[in-house]
Amino acid sequence: MLRTARIAAYPTDRRRDKAVEVKIGVQHAPREIILESGQSAEDVERAVADALGGKSTLLSLVDDHGRKVLVPSDRLAYVEIGEPTARKVGFGTL
Template sequence: MEVKIGVQHAPREIVLESGQSAEEVESAVSDALGGKAQLLSLTDDKGRKVLVPADKIAYVEIGEPAVRRVGFGAL
């Protein structure tokens, strides 16, 4: 699942491919924005953790899982 996180006062967004479900990512974001957690903590599909301070989150975009295509087939 592709997740894009916009951070205040940062020119670029954070983009990661997460193995978590959309519900798990949404729950983590709502906990961070609701004040239950000071950091938004997500794990990408390679096991790396991404930590973003909750008060600096501008937006979070949760996308569909990326389908990796292999070969030279017709599009």
């Protein structure tokens, strides 16, 4: 019983070990929003398509630290989705 609960709590897929960098350009804002998200590139793309297609009035993304980023869909200028990269752990050489 305990082993089953452990498997459910920690899924075997390793999508949590990947981060996707997302850059969002907002109209009439001098700076872009840059965040690293634990969501997959497909999930981010789906959220952007829903916001631009009129299914939702906000683009809502969650970053690595669990913070939500909300952007009104009518203010989106562009969204750049990077390639998934492995998260860095420990002290590496720069």
